[in-house]
Protein backbone atom coordinates (compact mmCIF):
# COMPACT_ATOMS: atom_id res chain seq x y z
CA UNK A 1 0.00 0.00 0.00
CA UNK A 2 1.22 3.48 -0.79
CA UNK A 3 1.99 5.71 2.19
CA UNK A 4 -0.47 8.48 3.01
CA UNK A 5 0.89 11.99 2.56
CA UNK A 6 0.41 14.30 5.52
CA UNK A 7 1.09 18.01 5.28
CA UNK A 8 1.47 19.66 8.70
CA UNK A 9 1.76 23.45 8.72
CA UNK A 10 3.74 23.76 11.93
CA UNK A 11 6.69 21.98 13.48
CA UNK A 12 4.60 21.09 16.54
CA UNK A 13 1.99 19.41 14.32
CA UNK A 14 4.70 17.51 12.42
CA UNK A 15 6.22 16.25 15.68
CA UNK A 16 2.79 15.21 16.94
CA UNK A 17 2.03 13.27 13.73
CA UNK A 18 5.38 11.46 13.99
CA UNK A 19 4.88 10.62 17.66
CA UNK A 20 1.42 9.18 17.02
CA UNK A 21 2.57 6.75 14.33
CA UNK A 22 5.89 4.96 14.54
CA UNK A 23 5.71 3.92 10.89
CA UNK A 24 5.50 7.51 9.66
CA UNK A 25 8.58 8.98 7.96
CA UNK A 26 9.65 12.57 7.41
CA UNK A 27 9.46 13.53 3.72
CA UNK A 28 12.12 16.07 2.68
CA UNK A 29 12.86 16.20 -1.05
CA UNK A 30 11.82 12.57 -1.49
CA UNK A 31 14.71 11.70 -3.80
CA UNK A 32 15.82 8.82 -1.58
CA UNK A 33 12.37 7.88 -0.27
CA UNK A 34 10.79 7.56 -3.73
CA UNK A 35 13.55 5.21 -4.86
CA UNK A 36 13.19 3.06 -1.74
CA UNK A 37 9.40 3.02 -2.24
CA UNK A 38 9.81 1.93 -5.88
CA UNK A 39 12.23 -0.80 -4.78
CA UNK A 40 9.54 -2.06 -2.41
CA UNK A 41 11.79 -1.92 0.64
CA UNK A 42 9.94 0.78 2.53
CA UNK A 43 7.21 -0.04 5.01
CA UNK A 44 6.08 3.50 5.86
CA UNK A 45 2.43 4.09 6.71
CA UNK A 46 2.69 7.77 5.89
CA UNK A 47 5.05 10.46 4.71
CA UNK A 48 5.05 13.62 6.81
CA UNK A 49 5.83 16.27 4.19
CA UNK A 50 7.53 19.16 6.01
CA UNK A 51 7.74 21.49 2.99
CA UNK A 52 4.73 23.52 4.16
CA UNK A 53 6.23 24.44 7.54
CA UNK A 54 7.40 28.07 7.48
CA UNK A 55 11.05 28.82 8.17
CA UNK A 56 12.56 25.39 7.49
CA UNK A 57 14.25 26.57 4.31
CA UNK A 58 16.05 29.51 5.88
CA UNK A 59 19.78 30.01 5.62
CA UNK A 60 21.28 32.31 8.19
CA UNK A 61 24.82 33.67 8.63
CA UNK A 62 25.39 34.75 12.24
CA UNK A 63 29.02 35.80 11.85
CA UNK A 64 30.58 32.72 13.39
CA UNK A 65 28.07 30.11 12.24
CA UNK A 66 26.00 29.21 9.22
CA UNK A 67 22.55 28.00 10.31
CA UNK A 68 21.04 25.85 7.61
CA UNK A 69 17.37 24.86 7.67
CA UNK A 70 16.58 21.24 6.79
CA UNK A 71 14.57 22.14 3.68
CA UNK A 72 17.34 24.22 2.10
CA UNK A 73 18.07 22.52 -1.21
CA UNK A 74 21.43 20.94 -1.90
CA UNK A 75 21.69 23.07 -5.01
CA UNK A 76 21.43 26.21 -2.91
CA UNK A 77 24.35 25.00 -0.75
CA UNK A 78 26.30 24.63 -4.00
CA UNK A 79 25.46 28.01 -5.53
CA UNK A 80 24.67 30.47 -2.71
CA UNK A 81 27.53 33.02 -2.50
CA UNK A 82 27.28 33.16 1.30
CA UNK A 83 27.84 29.40 1.60
CA UNK A 84 30.62 29.38 -0.98
CA UNK A 85 32.40 32.19 0.77
CA UNK A 86 31.99 31.13 4.40
CA UNK A 87 32.33 27.33 4.21
CA UNK A 88 33.87 26.53 0.80
CA UNK A 89 34.46 22.81 1.43
CA UNK A 90 30.84 22.30 2.45
CA UNK A 91 29.72 24.04 -0.72
CA UNK A 92 32.16 21.93 -2.79
CA UNK A 93 30.88 18.68 -1.26
CA UNK A 94 27.20 19.57 -1.76
CA UNK A 95 28.07 20.44 -5.38
CA UNK A 96 29.25 16.86 -5.89
CA UNK A 97 25.95 15.20 -4.96
CA UNK A 98 24.30 13.41 -7.89
CA UNK A 99 23.29 15.81 -10.69
CA UNK A 100 21.72 19.30 -10.80
CA UNK A 101 18.14 17.93 -10.94
CA UNK A 102 18.56 15.82 -7.83
CA UNK A 103 20.36 18.71 -6.12
CA UNK A 104 17.40 21.01 -6.90
CA UNK A 105 15.02 18.63 -5.11
CA UNK A 106 17.09 16.97 -2.38
CA UNK A 107 17.33 18.75 0.96
CA UNK A 108 20.08 19.27 3.50
CA UNK A 109 18.00 17.54 6.20
CA UNK A 110 17.09 14.55 4.03
CA UNK A 111 20.68 14.19 2.94
CA UNK A 112 22.12 13.82 6.42
CA UNK A 113 19.16 11.80 7.76
CA UNK A 114 19.54 9.35 4.87
CA UNK A 115 22.63 8.15 6.76
CA UNK A 116 24.36 6.50 3.83
CA UNK A 117 28.09 5.86 4.35
CA UNK A 118 28.92 7.23 0.90
CA UNK A 119 27.19 10.62 1.18
CA UNK A 120 29.45 13.50 0.14
CA UNK A 121 28.29 16.40 2.37
CA UNK A 122 28.83 14.71 5.78
CA UNK A 123 32.54 14.33 5.08
CA UNK A 124 32.91 18.11 4.83
CA UNK A 125 30.59 18.66 7.80
CA UNK A 126 32.78 16.35 9.92
CA UNK A 127 35.91 18.33 9.13
CA UNK A 128 34.11 21.59 9.95
CA UNK A 129 32.68 20.21 13.20
CA UNK A 130 29.00 20.85 12.42
CA UNK A 131 26.14 20.24 14.86
CA UNK A 132 22.80 18.69 13.97
CA UNK A 133 19.70 19.95 15.78
CA UNK A 134 16.86 17.45 16.07
CA UNK A 135 13.35 18.19 17.33
CA UNK A 136 10.54 15.89 18.50
CA UNK A 137 7.66 16.09 20.96
CA UNK A 138 10.35 15.57 23.62
CA UNK A 139 12.08 18.84 22.69
CA UNK A 140 15.20 19.80 20.75
CA UNK A 141 18.67 18.35 21.20
CA UNK A 142 22.03 19.06 19.60
CA UNK A 143 24.02 16.16 18.13
CA UNK A 144 27.68 16.81 17.26
CA UNK A 145 28.31 15.43 13.79
CA UNK A 146 31.01 13.04 15.02
CA UNK A 147 28.29 11.35 17.14
CA UNK A 148 25.69 11.34 14.35
CA UNK A 149 26.70 8.36 12.19
CA UNK A 150 26.51 5.29 14.40
CA UNK A 151 26.74 2.30 12.09
CA UNK A 152 25.89 1.13 8.57
CA UNK A 153 22.73 3.09 7.58
CA UNK A 154 22.17 3.96 11.24
CA UNK A 155 22.18 7.52 12.58
CA UNK A 156 21.71 8.96 16.07
CA UNK A 157 18.21 10.20 15.16
CA UNK A 158 15.43 8.63 17.20
CA UNK A 159 12.09 7.71 15.68
CA UNK A 160 9.96 10.82 15.55
CA UNK A 161 12.88 13.25 15.46
CA UNK A 162 13.10 15.87 12.72
CA UNK A 163 16.39 17.46 11.73
CA UNK A 164 15.56 21.14 12.19
CA UNK A 165 18.94 22.72 11.55
CA UNK A 166 22.56 22.06 10.69
CA UNK A 167 24.92 24.52 12.34
CA UNK A 168 28.25 24.90 10.58
CA UNK A 169 30.97 26.84 12.44
CA UNK A 170 32.77 29.52 10.43
CA UNK A 171 36.29 29.78 11.75
CA UNK A 172 39.19 32.06 10.91
CA UNK A 173 41.46 29.28 12.17
CA UNK A 174 40.81 27.20 9.03
CA UNK A 175 43.95 27.96 7.01
CA UNK A 176 43.06 25.82 3.99
CA UNK A 177 40.41 23.22 3.12
CA UNK A 178 39.64 20.83 0.28
CA UNK A 179 37.24 18.10 -0.87
CA UNK A 180 38.27 15.24 -3.17
CA UNK A 181 35.89 12.66 -4.67
CA UNK A 182 36.55 9.64 -6.87
CA UNK A 183 33.74 7.80 -8.67
CA UNK A 184 34.32 4.63 -10.63
CA UNK A 185 31.08 4.27 -12.63
CA UNK A 186 30.35 7.77 -13.95
CA UNK A 187 31.42 11.32 -13.13
CA UNK A 188 28.32 12.13 -11.07
CA UNK A 189 27.86 8.75 -9.43
CA UNK A 190 28.21 7.97 -5.75
CA UNK A 191 31.88 8.02 -4.69
CA UNK A 192 34.10 4.96 -4.38
CA UNK A 193 36.22 7.13 -2.10
CA UNK A 194 36.05 10.71 -0.88
CA UNK A 195 38.13 12.86 1.46
CA UNK A 196 37.62 16.26 3.03
CA UNK A 197 40.52 17.90 4.81
CA UNK A 198 41.37 21.16 6.51
CA UNK A 199 44.41 22.66 8.18
CA UNK A 200 43.32 24.31 11.41
CA UNK A 201 45.60 26.67 13.35
CA UNK A 202 45.75 26.09 17.13
CA UNK A 203 47.38 28.38 19.71
CA UNK A 204 49.71 30.27 17.41
CA UNK A 205 52.17 27.93 15.70
CA UNK A 206 50.41 24.58 16.11
CA UNK A 207 48.57 23.18 13.13
CA UNK A 208 46.10 20.29 13.08
CA UNK A 209 45.07 18.45 9.94
CA UNK A 210 41.44 17.38 10.18
CA UNK A 211 40.60 14.61 7.72
CA UNK A 212 37.31 12.83 7.01
CA UNK A 213 36.67 9.96 4.63
CA UNK A 214 33.49 8.94 2.79
CA UNK A 215 32.55 5.57 1.24
CA UNK A 216 35.58 3.96 2.88
CA UNK A 217 33.94 2.49 6.01
CA UNK A 218 30.37 1.58 7.11
CA UNK A 219 29.92 5.23 8.16
CA UNK A 220 31.72 8.46 7.25
CA UNK A 221 34.84 8.53 9.47
CA UNK A 222 37.19 11.19 10.77
CA UNK A 223 40.70 11.55 12.15
CA UNK A 224 43.03 14.40 13.11
CA UNK A 225 46.81 14.65 12.88
CA UNK A 226 49.15 17.18 14.46
CA UNK A 227 51.22 18.50 11.54
CA UNK A 228 52.92 21.36 13.36
CA UNK A 229 56.24 22.15 11.68
CA UNK A 230 55.89 19.36 9.08
CA UNK A 231 56.76 19.66 5.42
CA UNK A 232 54.33 18.47 2.75
CA UNK A 233 55.89 15.00 2.38
CA UNK A 234 55.85 14.34 6.13
CA UNK A 235 52.29 15.62 6.50
CA UNK A 236 51.16 13.42 3.60
CA UNK A 237 52.78 10.38 5.19
CA UNK A 238 51.22 11.12 8.58
CA UNK A 239 47.78 11.72 7.02
CA UNK A 240 47.89 8.52 4.96
CA UNK A 241 49.05 6.47 7.96
CA UNK A 242 46.21 7.80 10.10
CA UNK A 243 43.65 7.41 7.30
CA UNK A 244 44.58 3.77 6.61
CA UNK A 245 43.77 2.93 10.26
CA UNK A 246 40.16 4.15 9.98
CA UNK A 247 39.44 2.70 6.52
CA UNK A 248 37.24 -0.38 6.44
CA UNK A 249 35.74 -0.38 2.94
CA UNK A 250 32.76 -2.49 1.91
CA UNK A 251 33.24 -4.30 -1.40
CA UNK A 252 30.48 -3.60 -3.95
CA UNK A 253 29.81 -2.86 -7.61
CA UNK A 254 31.98 0.27 -7.32
CA UNK A 255 35.09 -1.66 -6.32
CA UNK A 256 36.63 -4.25 -4.03
CA UNK A 257 38.30 -3.65 -0.68
CA UNK A 258 41.87 -3.24 -1.98
CA UNK A 259 40.74 -1.03 -4.86
CA UNK A 260 38.87 1.29 -2.48
CA UNK A 261 41.74 1.40 0.03
CA UNK A 262 44.04 2.38 -2.78
CA UNK A 263 41.65 5.08 -4.05
CA UNK A 264 41.27 6.27 -0.46
CA UNK A 265 45.02 6.62 -0.10
CA UNK A 266 45.22 8.61 -3.34
CA UNK A 267 42.31 10.81 -2.23
CA UNK A 268 44.18 11.64 0.99
CA UNK A 269 47.43 12.34 -0.90
CA UNK A 270 45.58 14.63 -3.32
CA UNK A 271 43.81 16.36 -0.44
CA UNK A 272 47.10 17.15 1.34
CA UNK A 273 48.62 18.38 -1.93
CA UNK A 274 45.63 20.71 -2.45
CA UNK A 275 45.94 22.00 1.12
CA UNK A 276 49.62 22.78 0.69
CA UNK A 277 48.96 24.59 -2.57
CA UNK A 278 46.15 26.67 -1.03
CA UNK A 279 48.19 27.40 2.07
CA UNK A 280 51.10 28.65 0.01
CA UNK A 281 48.90 30.99 -1.99
CA UNK A 282 47.53 32.63 1.17
CA UNK B 283 -7.85 14.01 -4.78
CA UNK B 284 -8.37 16.86 -7.22
CA UNK B 285 -5.21 18.64 -8.17
CA UNK B 286 -4.76 21.93 -10.01
CA UNK B 287 -1.55 22.20 -11.97
CA UNK B 288 -0.24 25.10 -14.03
CA UNK B 289 1.50 23.48 -16.98
CA UNK B 290 3.08 25.64 -19.67
CA UNK B 291 0.87 28.54 -18.61
CA UNK B 292 -2.44 26.64 -18.75
CA UNK B 293 -4.27 25.50 -15.63
CA UNK B 294 -5.23 21.81 -15.64
CA UNK B 295 -7.51 20.16 -13.14
CA UNK B 296 -6.75 16.50 -12.68
CA UNK B 297 -7.94 13.72 -10.44
CA UNK B 298 -5.11 11.65 -8.97
CA UNK B 299 -3.95 9.67 -5.98
CA UNK B 300 -2.08 11.72 -3.36
CA UNK B 301 1.16 9.83 -3.92
CA UNK B 302 1.14 10.05 -7.74
CA UNK B 303 4.38 11.13 -9.34
CA UNK B 304 4.54 14.19 -11.58
CA UNK B 305 5.87 12.03 -14.45
CA UNK B 306 2.74 9.85 -14.49
CA UNK B 307 0.32 12.76 -14.12
CA UNK B 308 1.95 14.72 -16.96
CA UNK B 309 1.88 11.72 -19.28
CA UNK B 310 -1.79 11.04 -18.45
CA UNK B 311 -2.50 14.65 -19.44
CA UNK B 312 -0.78 14.06 -22.81
CA UNK B 313 2.61 15.67 -22.13
CA UNK B 314 4.44 12.73 -23.65
CA UNK B 315 7.73 14.58 -24.14
CA UNK B 316 8.21 13.69 -20.46
CA UNK B 317 9.57 10.15 -20.54
CA UNK B 318 10.60 7.52 -18.08
CA UNK B 319 14.09 6.11 -18.50
CA UNK B 320 15.66 4.98 -15.24
CA UNK B 321 12.94 5.98 -12.78
CA UNK B 322 15.59 6.82 -10.16
CA UNK B 323 16.83 10.33 -10.97
CA UNK B 324 19.87 9.23 -12.93
CA UNK B 325 19.06 9.65 -16.66
CA UNK B 326 17.15 12.94 -17.08
CA UNK B 327 14.64 11.83 -19.71
CA UNK B 328 11.78 12.83 -17.35
CA UNK B 329 13.15 16.36 -16.73
CA UNK B 330 10.71 19.24 -16.36
CA UNK B 331 11.15 22.70 -14.86
CA UNK B 332 9.26 23.57 -11.68
CA UNK B 333 9.40 27.32 -11.03
CA UNK B 334 12.36 27.43 -13.38
CA UNK B 335 14.33 24.64 -11.65
CA UNK B 336 14.98 21.29 -13.29
CA UNK B 337 13.60 18.26 -11.47
CA UNK B 338 13.33 14.57 -12.20
CA UNK B 339 9.56 14.17 -12.47
CA UNK B 340 10.03 10.44 -11.75
CA UNK B 341 10.92 11.34 -8.13
CA UNK B 342 8.59 14.33 -7.65
CA UNK B 343 5.19 14.22 -5.97
CA UNK B 344 2.62 15.82 -8.29
CA UNK B 345 0.69 17.08 -5.29
CA UNK B 346 3.68 19.16 -4.21
CA UNK B 347 3.57 21.04 -7.51
CA UNK B 348 0.22 22.76 -7.12
CA UNK B 349 0.85 26.49 -6.94
CA UNK B 350 4.01 26.18 -9.02
CA UNK B 351 4.68 26.80 -12.71
CA UNK B 352 5.56 23.59 -14.51
CA UNK B 353 7.24 23.71 -17.90
CA UNK B 354 7.69 20.83 -20.31
CA UNK B 355 9.32 20.99 -23.71
CA UNK B 356 5.84 21.08 -25.34
CA UNK B 357 5.57 24.60 -23.90
CA UNK B 358 8.70 25.85 -25.64
CA UNK B 359 7.41 25.60 -29.21
CA UNK B 360 9.41 25.08 -32.37
CA UNK B 361 10.64 28.67 -32.60
CA UNK B 362 12.31 28.51 -29.20
CA UNK B 363 16.07 29.21 -29.61
CA UNK B 364 17.09 26.04 -27.73
CA UNK B 365 14.73 23.83 -29.73
CA UNK B 366 15.88 25.47 -32.98
CA UNK B 367 19.53 24.97 -32.09
CA UNK B 368 18.98 21.23 -31.43
CA UNK B 369 17.29 20.93 -34.84
CA UNK B 370 19.95 22.99 -36.64
CA UNK B 371 22.81 21.00 -35.12
CA UNK B 372 21.03 17.70 -35.81
CA UNK B 373 21.39 16.99 -32.11
CA UNK B 374 19.27 13.87 -31.96
CA UNK B 375 19.06 10.31 -33.16
CA UNK B 376 16.08 8.42 -31.75
CA UNK B 377 15.11 11.53 -29.78
CA UNK B 378 13.95 9.78 -26.61
CA UNK B 379 16.30 11.72 -24.32
CA UNK B 380 16.18 15.05 -26.14
CA UNK B 381 13.28 16.83 -24.35
CA UNK B 382 15.15 16.25 -21.09
CA UNK B 383 18.35 17.73 -22.51
CA UNK B 384 16.39 20.69 -23.92
CA UNK B 385 14.90 21.45 -20.50
CA UNK B 386 18.28 21.15 -18.75
CA UNK B 387 19.79 23.47 -21.37
CA UNK B 388 16.91 25.93 -20.86
CA UNK B 389 17.64 26.03 -17.13
CA UNK B 390 21.38 26.43 -17.72
CA UNK B 391 20.96 29.31 -20.18
CA UNK B 392 18.58 31.13 -17.86
CA UNK B 393 21.20 30.97 -15.07
CA UNK B 394 24.25 31.42 -17.26
CA UNK B 395 23.49 32.83 -20.75
CA UNK B 396 27.01 32.20 -22.10
CA UNK B 397 28.29 28.90 -20.71
CA UNK B 398 31.56 27.40 -21.91
CA UNK B 399 31.84 23.73 -22.92
CA UNK B 400 32.86 22.65 -19.44
CA UNK B 401 29.92 24.44 -17.83
CA UNK B 402 27.59 22.82 -20.36
CA UNK B 403 29.05 19.37 -19.65
CA UNK B 404 28.78 19.96 -15.88
CA UNK B 405 25.14 20.94 -16.10
CA UNK B 406 24.12 18.14 -18.46
CA UNK B 407 26.25 15.40 -16.92
CA UNK B 408 23.26 13.76 -15.24
CA UNK B 409 21.46 13.27 -18.57
CA UNK B 410 22.07 10.13 -20.57
CA UNK B 411 21.72 9.69 -24.34
CA UNK B 412 21.79 6.04 -25.32
CA UNK B 413 22.43 7.05 -28.93
CA UNK B 414 25.55 8.99 -27.90
CA UNK B 415 24.62 12.35 -29.43
CA UNK B 416 26.66 14.22 -26.81
CA UNK B 417 28.96 16.12 -29.18
CA UNK B 418 26.04 17.57 -31.15
CA UNK B 419 24.11 18.35 -27.95
CA UNK B 420 26.98 20.45 -26.60
CA UNK B 421 27.24 22.24 -29.95
CA UNK B 422 23.48 22.88 -29.91
CA UNK B 423 23.69 24.51 -26.47
CA UNK B 424 26.58 26.71 -27.65
CA UNK B 425 24.57 27.67 -30.74
CA UNK B 426 21.48 28.45 -28.63
CA UNK B 427 23.55 30.67 -26.36
CA UNK B 428 24.99 32.64 -29.29
CA UNK B 429 21.69 32.91 -31.17
CA UNK B 430 19.86 34.13 -28.06
CA UNK B 431 22.30 37.05 -27.77
CA UNK B 432 21.89 38.09 -31.42
Ligand SMILES: Cc1cc2nc3c(=O)[nH]c(=O)nc-3n(C[C@H](O)[C@H](O)[C@H](O)COP(=O)(O)OP(=O)(O)OC[C@H]3O[C@@H](n4cnc5c(N)ncnc54)[C@H](O)[C@@H]3O)c2cc1C
Pocket residue numbers: 025026027028029030031032033034070096097098099102105106107108109110111112113114118119120121157161162163164188189190191322323324
Ligand atom coordinates in the same frame (compact mmCIF):
# COMPACT_ATOMS: atom_id res chain seq x y z
C1 LIG C 1 20.66 9.53 -9.03
C2 LIG C 1 21.15 9.83 -7.64
C3 LIG C 1 22.51 9.93 -7.40
C4 LIG C 1 23.00 10.23 -6.12
N1 LIG C 1 24.33 10.41 -5.95
C5 LIG C 1 24.78 10.88 -4.76
C6 LIG C 1 26.15 11.24 -4.58
O1 LIG C 1 26.96 11.14 -5.50
N2 LIG C 1 26.54 11.70 -3.38
C7 LIG C 1 25.65 11.87 -2.34
O2 LIG C 1 26.07 12.34 -1.30
N3 LIG C 1 24.37 11.54 -2.48
C8 LIG C 1 23.92 11.06 -3.65
N4 LIG C 1 22.58 10.75 -3.79
C9 LIG C 1 21.71 10.74 -2.62
C10 LIG C 1 21.13 12.06 -2.29
O3 LIG C 1 22.09 12.83 -1.60
C11 LIG C 1 19.89 11.82 -1.41
O4 LIG C 1 18.93 11.14 -2.17
C12 LIG C 1 19.29 13.10 -0.92
O5 LIG C 1 20.22 13.93 -0.29
C13 LIG C 1 18.18 12.84 0.06
O6 LIG C 1 17.58 14.07 0.38
P1 LIG C 1 15.98 14.23 0.27
O7 LIG C 1 15.65 15.56 0.83
O8 LIG C 1 15.49 13.94 -1.07
O9 LIG C 1 15.57 13.10 1.32
P2 LIG C 1 14.26 12.20 1.44
O10 LIG C 1 14.19 11.22 0.34
O11 LIG C 1 13.08 13.08 1.63
O12 LIG C 1 14.59 11.48 2.81
C14 LIG C 1 15.72 10.66 3.00
C15 LIG C 1 15.67 10.10 4.44
O13 LIG C 1 15.78 11.14 5.40
C16 LIG C 1 14.61 11.24 6.20
N5 LIG C 1 14.39 12.69 6.34
C17 LIG C 1 14.19 13.61 5.35
N6 LIG C 1 14.19 14.86 5.86
C18 LIG C 1 14.35 14.73 7.20
C19 LIG C 1 14.43 15.65 8.29
N7 LIG C 1 14.36 16.99 8.10
N8 LIG C 1 14.58 15.15 9.54
C20 LIG C 1 14.68 13.81 9.77
N9 LIG C 1 14.62 12.90 8.78
C21 LIG C 1 14.47 13.35 7.51
C22 LIG C 1 13.53 10.50 5.46
O14 LIG C 1 12.55 9.98 6.33
C23 LIG C 1 14.36 9.42 4.79
O15 LIG C 1 14.65 8.39 5.70
C24 LIG C 1 22.07 10.41 -5.05
C25 LIG C 1 20.70 10.30 -5.29
C26 LIG C 1 20.22 10.01 -6.56
C27 LIG C 1 18.75 9.94 -6.78
Ligand code: FES
Pocket residue numbers: 317318319320321322323324325326327328329338339340341
Ligand atom coordinates in the same frame (compact mmCIF):
# COMPACT_ATOMS: atom_id res chain seq x y z
S1 FES D 1 13.39 8.61 -15.51
FE1 FES D 1 13.61 10.27 -14.18
S2 FES D 1 15.72 10.64 -14.20
FE2 FES D 1 15.57 8.82 -15.35
Ligand code: FES
Pocket residue numbers: 374375376377378379380410411412413414415
Ligand atom coordinates in the same frame (compact mmCIF):
# COMPACT_ATOMS: atom_id res chain seq x y z
S1 FES E 1 18.89 10.50 -29.15
FE1 FES E 1 18.45 8.46 -28.65
S2 FES E 1 18.71 8.42 -26.53
FE2 FES E 1 19.44 10.34 -27.05
